[in-house]
Amino acid sequence: xxxxxxxxxxxxxxxxxxxxxxxxxxxxxxxxxxxxxxxxxxxxxxxxxxxxxxxxxxxxxxxxxxxxxxxxxxxxxxxxxxxxxxxxxxxxxxxxxxxxxxxxxxxxxxxxxxxxxxxxxxxxxxxxxxxxxxxxxxxxx
Amino acid sequence: xxxxxxxxxxxxxxxxxxxxxxxxxxxxxxxxxxxxxxxxxxxxxxxxxxxxxxxxxxxxxxxxxxxxxxxxxxxxxxxxxxxxxxxxxxxxxxxxxxxxxxxxxxxxxxxxxxxxxxxxxxxxxxxxxxxxxxxxxxxxxxxxxxxxxxxxxxxxxxxxxxxxxxxxxxxxxxxxxxxxxxxxxxxxxxxxxxxxxxxxxxxxxxxxxxxxxxxxxxxxxxxxxxxxxxxxxxxxxxxxxxxxxxxxxxxxxxxxxxxxxxxxxxxxxxxxxxxxxxxxxxxxxxxxxxxxxxxxxxxxxxxxxxxxxxxxxxxxxxxxxxxxxxxxxxxxxxxxxxxxxxxxxxxxxxxxxxxxxxxxxxxxxxxxxxxxxxxxxxxxxxxxxxxxxxxxxxxxxxxxxxxxxxxxxxxxxx
Numbered sequence: 001x002x003x004x005x006x007x008x009x010x011x012x013x014x015x016x017x018x019x020x021x022x023x024x025x026x027x028x029x030x031x032x033x034x035x036x037x038x039x040x041x042x043x044x045x046x047x048x049x050x051x052x053x054x055x056x057x058x059x060x061x062x063x064x065x066x067x068x069x070x071x072x073x074x075x076x077x078x079x080x081x082x083x084x085x086x087x088x089x090x091x092x093x094x095x096x097x098x099x100x101x102x103x104x105x106x107x108x109x110x111x112x113x114x115x116x117x118x119x120x121x122x123x124x125x126x127x128x129x130x131x132x133x134x135x136x137x138x139x140x141x
Numbered sequence: 142x143x144x145x146x147x148x149x150x151x152x153x154x155x156x157x158x159x160x161x162x163x164x165x166x167x168x169x170x171x172x173x174x175x176x177x178x179x180x181x182x183x184x185x186x187x188x189x190x191x192x193x194x195x196x197x198x199x200x201x202x203x204x205x206x207x208x209x210x211x212x213x214x215x216x217x218x219x220x221x222x223x224x225x226x227x228x229x230x231x232x233x234x235x236x237x238x239x240x241x242x243x244x245x246x247x248x249x250x251x252x253x254x255x256x257x258x259x260x261x262x263x264x265x266x267x268x269x270x271x272x273x274x275x276x277x278x279x280x281x282x283x284x285x286x287x288x289x290x291x292x293x294x295x296x297x298x299x300x301x302x303x304x305x306x307x308x309x310x311x312x313x314x315x316x317x318x319x320x321x322x323x324x325x326x327x328x329x330x331x332x333x334x335x336x337x338x339x340x341x342x343x344x345x346x347x348x349x350x351x352x353x354x355x356x357x358x359x360x361x362x363x364x365x366x367x368x369x370x371x372x373x374x375x376x377x378x379x380x381x382x383x384x385x386x387x388x389x390x391x392x393x394x395x396x397x398x399x400x401x402x403x404x405x406x407x408x409x410x411x412x413x414x415x416x417x418x419x420x421x422x423x424x425x426x427x428x429x430x431x432x433x434x435x436x437x438x439x440x441x442x443x444x445x446x447x448x449x450x451x452x453x454x455x456x457x458x459x460x461x462x463x464x465x466x467x468x469x470x471x472x473x474x475x476x477x478x479x480x481x482x483x484x485x486x487x488x489x490x491x492x493x494x495x496x497x498x499x500x501x502x503x504x505x506x507x508x509x510x511x512x513x514x515x516x517x518x519x520x521x522x523x524x525x526x527x528x529x530x531x532x533x534x535x536x537x538x539x540x541x542x543x544x545x546x547x548x549x550x551x552x553x554x555x
Contacts, residue, residue, distance in 0.1 A: 021170065021502055026553055053510055054494050054524070074524065075492035076554055118498070 004096055007088045008104035015108040024108075028080030035083040036090070038070040049128050053118070054078045056125065060132035066091050067136055069129065078118070081110070082125055089129050094140065097133035102126055153445065153453050158534050161186035161441075165534060172504030175539045175546075180324055180483055180530035181508055182374045183355060185438075189377060192437040196430040203426055205403060219429055222436030223419070229439045230369065231360040232386055236418040239392070240432050243383035244351040245274040247370035248318075250385055250422055251347055252278040254395035255316065261287030264313040266344075268293040268301055269520065270323040270330065273513045275349045279318060288315070295520065299326040299475040307338060314344040321353035325514040325528065326475025327458075327483030329357070336366055345391060351375050351383075355532065356454060356481045358447045367391045373431065378438035382431030385422065392418050399424040450533040454482040457531040461540045468547065474526055482531035485512075491554050493527045499550035500527075505543050 002010075018024045038047070042059040049056040054075030061068050069090045073079045088104070089097050105111055105126075111119045159165050162184045167174050176184060196218070202211035204219050220235070227235045241247045265279055269292055283290050293306045301319075310317075317339040322329050336346045347368040350359055354371040361369050368391065372383035387395065397404055397415055401424030406414040415421045442450065461484055465471055470489035487493055497509030510525040511518045518525055529543060 022499075022553075025499060025502060029553060054492050075494045077495050077498055078492075114498075118494075 004088055004092055004100045011084060011088065012104050012107045025077065028084070029076050030080075031083040031087075032073075032076045032079030032081075035072070035079050036070045036086065038072045042070075043072060049121070049124050053121070056082060056121065058082070058125070058128055058132070060129075060136065062136050062139065063091075065093055065140060067094055067097060067133060069132070078121065081114075081118070081122055084110075085125055085129060094133040094137040098130060098137070153449050153533065155453070155534065155536055158445065159536075161188060162534055163187065169504045169506070170502050173542075175505045175535075175542050177529040177531060177535065177539070177543060178506045178508050179355070179532040179535075180327075180352060180375075180512075180528065182380065183377050183532055184534065185379065186377055186441055188441050189379070189434050189437045192434050193379060193430050196433055201430075204429055205420075215429055218433045219427075222433045225436040225439050226384055229358065229443065230386055231362050233362060234389060237386055237389055237392065239385040239387065239419045239422045240427050240435075241370075241383045241385050241422075242381050242428065243372040243374070244349060244370050245278075247368075247383055247385035248275055248347065248349065249278050250398045251368055251370075251387075251395065252282045253398045255282055256285050257396060259286040259288045259315060262313065263288040263315045264291055264309075264311065265289070266291045266293060266306070266309050266314055266317040266339075268319045268330065269295040269516055270299065270301065270326065270328060271318075271320055271514065271516070272324050272349065272351070273515070275318055275320060276516075292516075293319070295328075295517075298477050299323065299328045299480075299517075300477045301328075301330055303331065303334065306335065310338060310342045310344070312342055314339065314342050316345050316347065318347040318349065320349040320351070321357065321359065322350075322481050323475065323514070323517075324352045324483075325512040325517050325526070326477070326485055327352075327480035327530075328475055328477040329353070329479035329481060332366070333364055336364055340365065352481065352483075355442070356447075356451055361386050373435040373438055376438055377441055378435045379431050382428045382435050384435070389418065392422070395422075397421050397424070401425045403427075445533065453533050454531055457535055457537070457540065458482040458484070460537055461529065461531065461543075464540060464544050465547075468544075468551070474521055474523075483528060484530075485526040485528045487523060487526050488551060491551070493523075493525045495554050496527050496547070496550050499553060500543070500546050503546040503549065505546045507543075 015024060038057050038059045043057050047057040047059055049058060054073055056073045056078055058071045069086045071082045164184050200211050200214040202215045204216040223235050223238050226238045232238055265288055267276060267290060291309045293301050295301050319330055319335055321332050332348050339346045345367040348366050350369050350371040355376040359369055367388050369386040374380040404416050404421050404424040406416050465486055472487055474485040493509040497507055500507055508528045512528060
């Protein structure tokens, strides 16, 4: 698995290829369709991320010393956003997730092109992934 | 097609009216703005913007107490605005119009006023169609007093069930609060009948007119309503200013909500006596420019004519409804026979938020979500809707643009 920063660079490059935000949205919708889906048994309030207008569920599991994320949302653009985050953070060591800088989000202009509620949701999603990393880090130690 | 309709049916010169609203000619995401979020807030014409600028440029002063010329001019303009509001809503006296920061503030003045007089077991009636601002203050009141909140149910069309309402009424009912028009669905409620029936059991009635005011002129005396509340920003005025109309007898009984300057007659450390109406409810320095601009906004819409506005908006509603209904899988929520120019809808299998996001990228401003009316969304078992709400400055061509954009969005999302 490539490093978090390599995955981030790759996404920044991909987004730079598009001329306008309609194309970027189309790409996000496509990414949303490829999201590794959460097992339905985890689609409960315990796994829901608060702060989104649409519903987002995220689950994390440890595979050896790496965290693997699965997720789902009832809105397709939201699925695209979480798919981008999962591509960056899944199959990484909790320490790497905690140390990761998330400035790639600003570089692809994701925040400024999302409505304020969706941008808040994005912050909540990153926070939730890092919370999982903290929880599993204790388990690893 | 749209422009022909415009010419045949509308006696209003919409293109001329649009020139009064500079914001309507701006672009969003490189496309001409189509503003269909009028139920959230209306746009402001130059005539109102100029009144605000003129106030700060020429006669900004604190009102009601100064001896100097500026203070007198500001006081006169502020009180003249109160009289315009009184005339518009046909209140019996200017002092029955209380300036507030908006509908929410107005409702809280009344709900807090009842905290002392309600007793455990007293009943309050609300409708299933309310905005959170006409639910939460009363829930807080019930928590304080032990009063019980009852709900008038609605049907699939978004129409209140009057026979169920009658069953809820009893001598325990103290207050009924219902909106004149639902913000989420556009339903116009039969408030005259609601008021009559409440009065028959001795209950008072508060009508939330925030959504009705831009479309329907309420005559508070003909309605015999006890309290009628609204916000200026829904009818081409600025934000942060609104009104509480109360019958003289009701307002005299209601204790003041906030203490401070302006609302007193005499103050000693032993006892303070309150000022007369309307000042009893207007503690502190008010939003003076806002109050004056509220009056100017009423002048503006009355110059066009409320009847003209209502007739034109009805055409927009019919046109928009017919166009949206042609889209496969699209469902409109709120199909009451009497409704204002609000269309709440969803497309099968697609989250309203996704539709709203793409429409925004295409320059179309709509609202998505639960519209601060979660009980309605729970009733339909949906996460929310896309809501397009029209105003008299919107055009048939803009509706056409929304349909094109919506088709594009669906192509991407389906």
